[in-house]
Amino acid sequence: MDQAAIPVAPGGEGLLGHNAAMRNDRLGVLGKLARAEGPLLRLRVPPPLRVVVANEPDVVQELLVEKAGSITKSDMLRFALWNLAGEGLFTSTGDLWKRQRRLMAPLFTPKALEAYARDMVACTLRTLEGWGDDRTLSLAHETTRLTMGVAGKTLFEADTFSEADEIGDALTVALDWTGYVMARPSALLHVAAKRACEQVRTRTSGALSSLAARGEQAFTGPVVLWGPRGRALAGAIAFLDAHVQRMIDDRRRTLGTGRTDLLSRLIEAHDEGGTMDDRQVRDEVLTLFVAGHETTATGLAWTLYLAARDPAVYAAMEREADSIDDPPTVADLPRLEVIGRAFREALRLYPPVYMFGRDTLEPMTLAGYALRPRTNVMVSPYGLHHDPKLWPDPERFDPDRFLPEREAGRHRYAWLPFGAGPRVCIGNHFAMMEAALALATLLRRYRFEPAGDDVPEPSATLRPKHGVPMRVVRRPSARKAATLADLEV
Numbered sequence: 001m002d003q004a005a006i007p008v009a010p011g012g013e014g015l016l017g018h019n020a021a022m023r024n025d026r027l028g029v030l031g032k033l034a035r036a037e038g039p040l041l042r043l044r045v046p047p048p049l050r051v052v053v054a055n056e057p058d059v060v061q062e063l064l065v066e067k068a069g070s071i072t073k074s075d076m077l078r079f080a081l082w083n084l085a086g087e088g089l090f091t092s093t094g095d096l097w098k099r100q101r102r103l104m105a106p107l108f109t110p111k112a113l114e115a116y117a118r119d120m121v122a123c124t125l126r127t128l129e130g131w132g133d134d135r136t137l138s139l140a141h142e143t144t145r146l147t148m149g150v151a152g153k154t155l156f157e158a159d160t161f162s163e164a165d166e167i168g169d170a171l172t173v174a175l176d177w178t179g180y181v182m183a184r185p186s187a188l189l190h191v192a193a194k195r196a197c198e199q200v201r202t203r204t205s206g207a208l209s210s211l212a213a214r215g216e217q218a219f220t221g222p223v224v225l226w227g228p229r230g231r232a233l234a235g236a237i238a239f240l241d242a243h244v245q246r247m248i249d250d251r252r253r254t255l256g257t258g259r260t261d262l263l264s265r266l267i268e269a270h271d272e273g274g275t276m277d278d279r280q281v282r283d284e285v286l287t288l289f290v291a292g293h294e295t296t297a298t299g300l301a302w303t304l305y306l307a308a309r310d311p312a313v314y315a316a317m318e319r320e321a322d323s324i325d326d327p328p329t330v331a332d333l334p335r336l337e338v339i340g341r342a343f344r345e346a347l348r349l350y351p352p353v354y355m356f357g358r359d360t361l362e363p364m365t366l367a368g369y370a371l372r373p374r375t376n377v378m379v380s381p382y383g384l385h386h387d388p389k390l391w392p393d394p395e396r397f398d399p400d401r402f403l404p405e406r407e408a409g410r411h412r413y414a415w416l417p418f419g420a421g422p423r424v425c426i427g428n429h430f431a432m433m434e435a436a437l438a439l440a441t442l443l444r445r446y447r448f449e450p451a452g453d454d455v456p457e458p459s460a461t462l463r464p465k466h467g468v469p470m471r472v473v474r475r476p477s478a479r480k481a482a483t484l485a486d487l488e489v
């Protein structure tokens with residue numbers, strides 16, 4: 001069946017179609033997709049753009065796993081992340097991505113990550129150092145400090161807490177820009193201009209074709225950054241570049257001294273093509289810093305937000321945290337079952353990466369429909385995770401959905417917080433391990449009591465709009481718990 005026969009998705013009825021609807025009420029549109037019938041739906045967007053949504057797990061599997069060779073990362077994503085992540089693992093495509101994934105995969109196996117467990121616990125202890133006995137705070141701010149500390153320590157062996165605010169500010173500016181610019185008319189124009197150059201390049205030869213190739217490259221990212229937001233982004237990127245370059249220079253001076261931080265491992269990683277150049281290392285480091293901390297921080301904040309509102313679940317998590325050794329180690333991870341399930345369920349309800357997309361590279365069929373090249377196929381973990389056909393009573397927080405016997409009857413791709421296929425999140429073990437260790441350490445020491453409601457706000461990730469106001473009360477048993485000094489870090 002032809003692409004034109006794909007049913008139009010609900011939620012884009014206005015004059016400007018889904019483009020405006022996505023800008024004004026992104027979660028509303030994704031929620032409607034969750035309840036809509038049909039494996040593949042079409043969005044109303046201005047030509048020459050073509051956007052469809054893979055709306056069922058079978059279609060997600062067909063797209064991301066079985067037909068992974070016929071798709072590539074979407075132009076819009078690459079555009080929005082270009083200044084920050086360049087050709088890093090998240091945004092790169094083709095042979096460059098293949099090589100980088102091969103070089104980096106050994107750094108992220110569960111075994112390789114064991115080296116970082118201690119840092120994860122130490123950063124958690126450092127985060128709660130200033131909490132005192134009884135305070136109301138923004139939990140999302142605290143979990144961001146925590147995961148930023150972990151990212152700094154594991155990536156750079158650096159104590160980023162001293163610079164957390166400056167780095168954090170720069171990253172927040174860059175990520176806010178990404179969330180803001182996605183699907184804006186100026187971004188759509190850039191993507192359309194890139195497509196036009198691509199068509200000229202493939203249909204012509206000689207000087208015109210090479211000119212078009214240069215245009216294509218120029219339109220991969222923003223050509224100029226205008227307005228206050230643009231200037232703020234340029235400043236933030238300049239700050240991050242200088243900071244990362246200093247650290248790369250420092251590592252190159254001390255190569256071969258047995259350092260285990262990820263930056264040293266990235267610099268040392270090599271294959272028959274040699275090692276990565278500074279620009280590639282910079283792109284990978286910023287990619288890992290961004291992909292690694294904001295997502296996990298959001299997941300941690302939502303887990304405690306949801307658990308603090310469910311006394312039975314909370315009590316089970318606290319009992320589990322109390323039942324293992326303190327401080328927790330990798331050996332305790334298999335016993336953190338309830339905590340692991342609660343984290344998974346929070347990622348279901350509020351998946352930090354709530355939507356992502358792919359562009360088709362060639363004519364292909366999906367769910368029986370013929371798609372033209374350069375069709376954008378959107379996947380919405382938020383939509384899938386709220387589909388009542390896959391998740392009965394989808395708005396209810398119920399970690400038991402992840403009991404093995406209940407998981408057995410569910411489609412493998414109904415739960416998609418880390419994506420799927422060859423481009424599945426390389427940091428998923430890192431995130432699961434960090435979350436379990438951090439939650440066990442926190443719950444052992446503090447009682448978390450709700451101090452206000454929150455709602456998800458779709459930006460670059462699905463952040464809590466009000467930062468999760470939370471009362472934290474030090475537990476009497478915390479006096480006997482291990483301290484930073486015990487960890488000798």
Ligand code: HEM
Nearest residue numbers: 089090291292295296353356417418419423425426427431
């Ligand atoms: C709860 C935490 C996390 C969530 C929800 C998450 C989610 C995702 C998703 C959905 C993708 C695939 C996107 C797509 O297919 O277009 C992805 C890719 C990626 N993630 Fe994560 N992530 C998390 C933690 C991490 C951590 C801790 C790291 C690194 C330390 C990381 C690094 C990456 C990278 C580098 C990619 C690109 C992989 C590739 O394309 O080969 N992520 N992540």
